[in-house]
Amino acid sequence: MDNNGRPNHIEDYLVQLHSGQWFGWSDSKNKVYANLIILDDTKSKPSESDCTSGLATMQSDFDTAQTIATNKKASGKQKLKDLGLDDDEIQVLIGA
Amino acid sequence: MSKIEVDTIDTQSSTTLQVGSTNTALIKIGTSGDTVEYPAGTTFTQSGTQNVTAGGAINVKSGGSIIIDSGAAITNNGTATGFSADLTNLNATNLTSGTVPGARFPATLPIANGSALTNLNATNLGSGTVPDARFPATLPAISGANLTNLPAGGITEADMWRITTAFSGSVQPITANWERCDEDTFAKIGTGMSVSSGIWSFPITGLYQVVWNCSWDLGAAVSRYVYSELITTNDNSTYTERGVGWTSIFNGSSTTYTSATISVFVNVSNVSNQKIKLGVNVDNSSVNTRGSSTANQSYVSFIRLGDSQ
Numbered sequence: 001m002d003n004n005g006r007p008n009h010i011e012d013y014l015v016q017l018h019s020g021q022w023f024g025w026s027d028s029k030n031k032v033y034a035n036l037i038i039l040d041d042t043k044s045k046p047s048e049s050d051c052t053s054g055l056a057t058m059q060s061d062f063d064t065a066q067t068i069a070t071n072k073k074a075s076g077k078q079k080l081k082d083l084g085l086d087d088d089e090i091q092v093l094i095g096a
Numbered sequence: 097m098s099k100i101e102v103d104t105i106d107t108q109s110s111t112t113l114q115v116g117s118t119n120t121a122l123i124k125i126g127t128s129g130d131t132v133e134y135p136a137g138t139t140f141t142q143s144g145t146q147n148v149t150a151g152g153a154i155n156v157k158s159g160g161s162i163i164i165d166s167g168a169a170i171t172n173n174g175t176a177t178g179f180s181a182d183l184t185n186l187n188a189t190n191l192t193s194g195t196v197p198g199a200r201f202p203a204t205l206p207i208a209n210g211s212a213l214t215n216l217n218a219t220n221l222g223s224g225t226v227p228d229a230r231f232p233a234t235l236p237a238i239s240g241a242n243l244t245n246l247p248a249g250g251i252t253e254a255d256m257w258r259i260t261t262a263f264s265g266s267v268q269p270i271t272a273n274w275e276r277c278d279e280d281t282f283a284k285i286g287t288g289m290s291v292s293s294g295i296w297s298f299p300i301t302g303l304y305q306v307v308w309n310c311s312w313d314l315g316a317a318v319s320r321y322v323y324s325e326l327i328t329t330n331d332n333s334t335y336t337e338r339g340v341g342w343t344s345i346f347n348g349s350s351t352t353y354t355s356a357t358i359s360v361f362v363n364v365s366n367v368s369n370q371k372i373k374l375g376v377n378v379d380n381s382s383v384n385t386r387g388s389s390t391a392n393q394s395y396v397s398f399i400r401l402g403d404s405q
Contacts, residue, residue, distance in 0.1 A: 005315060005351020011262055015384050019265030021272040028260035028275060028389035039272050062350075065316060069349050 006062050010036075013054040018043055253286035253299060253400035259387035267385070268325065268375030269294030275389060289398050296372045298364045302400040306362055308374050311355040311386040311393040312345065319345040319380035324356050332369045338362075345383065353386075365404040 001007050011031055014023050022040035025031050033048040046054070073094070080090050107113045116123045125132050134140055148154060156162055164170060261273040271294035276284065287299035298304060310324035326339035341356030364370045374396060376385050386393040 001313070001351060005313065015262045015264050016382065019263070019381050020267055021261075021263045021270065024261050024273045025389075028273070031261075031389075062315075066350065 007055055007058040010051040010055050013051055013058055014046070016058075017046065017054070250402070251285060251400060253288070253302065253304075253398065255284045255286075255288040256282060256392075256395060256397040257289065257291070258389075258392050258395035259385065260389040261387045262384050263387070264384050265381040266375075266377040268377065269327075269373035270375055270385075273387060277392065277395070279390070286400070294373050294375075296374070296396075298362075298367050298370065298398075300400070301364050301367060301404040303402050303405055304362045304364060305359065305397075305399045305401055306339075306372065307357065307359050307397045308339065308341070309355060309357040309392075309395055310341065310376055311353065312343075312376075312378070312383050313351050313353045313386060314345045314380060314383045315351045316347055316349055317345075317380055317382060318347045319378055319383045322354065322356070322376070322378045322380075322383050324358055325375045325377060326358050326360050326372060327375070328360075328362060328370065328372045330366075330370055332371060335373060338372075345380070361401075363405050 001009070001012050007013065009031065010033060014036075018040070020040065022038065022043045024037050024039050026035045026037050033051055036045065036051075038045045077090055077094065080093070081087075085093070105113065256277045257274050258277055259270065259273055260275050263273075274291055276288065289299065290297045306326065308324055308326050310322075312319075312322050321342060321344050323343065324339075324341040325337060327335040328338045329335045339358035339360040341358040343354045343356045345352050345354050362370070362372060
């Protein structure tokens with residue numbers, strides 16, 4: 001994932017698929033699906049499309065969550081204004 | 097030519113028997129093959145310099161000798177030959193000039209005391225080893241710039257490994273996806289550590305500092321605790337917790353990060369029995385332990401500080 005926490009690699013999908021060290025890479029310098037290896041025999045190897053679509057879903061969820069958070073922050077700030085608080089007071093309360 | 101044939105010529109009254117006088121051109125005694133004898137006890141007296149004419153020689157036959165009495169001398173104004181093999185009792189003190197040719201020295205010099213030899217050229221030391229005892233206790237102050245293979249300044253072991261691939265949840269011990277740091281800014285010192293099934297073995301005995309750093313992330317959730325753990329064994333069987341790095345993750349409305357570092361000294365006196373394991377424990381199973389093969393995120397370093405205590 002990037003520095004903002006947005007998933008940007010199929011490893012981000014794989015990590016949340018199962019707990020523990022169930023997978024790895026045959027070449028850790030080249031983390032592509034072809035190099036994906038399964039370390040835990042009780043786990044099956046997800047398909048490449050599962051990985052790419054799973055990552056896309058995580059990115060969409062992340063973006064949606066970010067949008068919702070941004071909107072809620074804006075609506076909450078407006079409601080505080082409607083209650084009569086000025087921007088400085090709101091800044092002190094919520095940091096935005 | 098007149099001729100006198102007698103058996104004995106003697107003096108009348110013990111005076112000098114003189115053969116020849118003022119006008120004598122040549123006195124000849126005997127002829128080829130004859131023997132002129134001076135009986136024992138007689139003395140051959142010379143009153144001046146007598147000459148052997150060109151082509152003549154004094155020939156001392158086998159068994160005969162020339163004896164030079166004390167105070168007498170042989171003077172050589174020409175070339176003396178044929179003496180080299182038979183001269184004995186020569187006194188080397190009388191070698192006052194010239195140079196003894198190298199070929200006159202034997203291939204193996206006789207055992208002698210060489211304490212007075214000076215101006216020796218060390219370049220000619222072509223083989224063998226100078227004994228340690230020949231070096232002074234305090235070596236002379238010279239530049240060591242060209243010395244190689246020197247010990248690493250007291251640190252003989254230093255190594256660093258990291259987790260290459262992220263995982264979620266608690267894992268104890270961490271068994272997979274370890275790699276020794278391999279970027280061009282890193283190089284281990286010494287043999288280095290080895291790891292098998294999550295068990296770390298030390299290459300040699302010594303006092304080691306082990307630093308275990310873990311980094312985690314969690315997306316928009318809370319983990320009341322996350323901690324890294326270092327456990328050790330002294331019998332290659334029973335492990336005891338020796339280091340714990342506690343932290344927690346709050347809900348930052350998006351992915352939130354944290355890390356913890358443990359530093360433990362491990363006194364390794366037996367590399368077969370003394371080993372360590374590393375692990376992580378989390379409250380929220382969605383917590384990810386971060387990994388990378390290009391930058392240290394979750395990593396462990398080992399530095400041997402000195403001998404085991």
